[in-house]
Amino acid sequence: MQSLGARIKELRLRAELNKAELARRIGVSDVTISYWESGAIKQIGHERLVALADALTCSLSTLLEGDNRSALPVLSHTGPFPWKQMNASPIDVSDSVLPIRLPWHAPAFIATPGPDTHFDPLKAGDLALLGPTEVFQQAGHYLVSNGSQLEIKHLDALPSSELPLHAILLCHWRAV
Known part of the structure; x- marks a missing residue:
């Protein structure tokens, strides 16, 4: 299963955003984006997850589980x-x-x-x-x-x- 950090990076690249642009849209530093993508920061608060999904134009379920998931229970x-x-x-x-x-x-x-x-x-x-x-x-x-x-x-x-x-x-x- 793909890690959250890898999904963030994949979705960021798919949205054609660099780390600085994604950081601006969420209200964090580009270093924070790097830490999220590398997995150095493992805890992301609810508000940040919602803002991240919005900035990446994806659903929370796609952000948390990826595109290839089966339908949710x-x-x-x-x-x-x-x-x-x-x-x-x-x-x-x-x-x-x-x-x-x-x-x-x-x-x-x-x-x-x-x-x-x-x-x-x-x-x-x-x-x-x-x-x-x-x-x-x-x-x-x-x-x-x-x-x-x-x-x-x-x-x-x-x-x-x-x-x-x-x-x-x-x-x-x-x-x-």
Whole structure:
């Protein structure tokens, strides 16, 4: 799989931009662009990723996953879970450039809400990074079963009841 730095360089060259022009469009130095492309800087914040995708005239999914990816797994209210879909490929977030604020050391999956679905706080076209888990001892947005439906709920603490927690929403990006 191609690294993010290699994709940034490839997309920059495809857009016929030099490092200085791309840096100006994003509001960073050309040295920062060099560090991103070389992989010397591995963490790129959400706002910078959005600005980078915009400056490179590509989607966030193309920036994060490349052109040759299969269609993203889809979140639907009736399942299947994104990690059980045929096109699901886990990503290792332990050495990730994604701005994850949770200590997560397991594979995670990028998915997007399906058509005609509502998964607050996600909107149509957003990308969501979900970490499948049985129990995660932290407040956050979880993919839970509510009867026969799946939904995302914010939990300040894990419930004492047997609420089925299927995944935690590690982070998400707005569609651009």
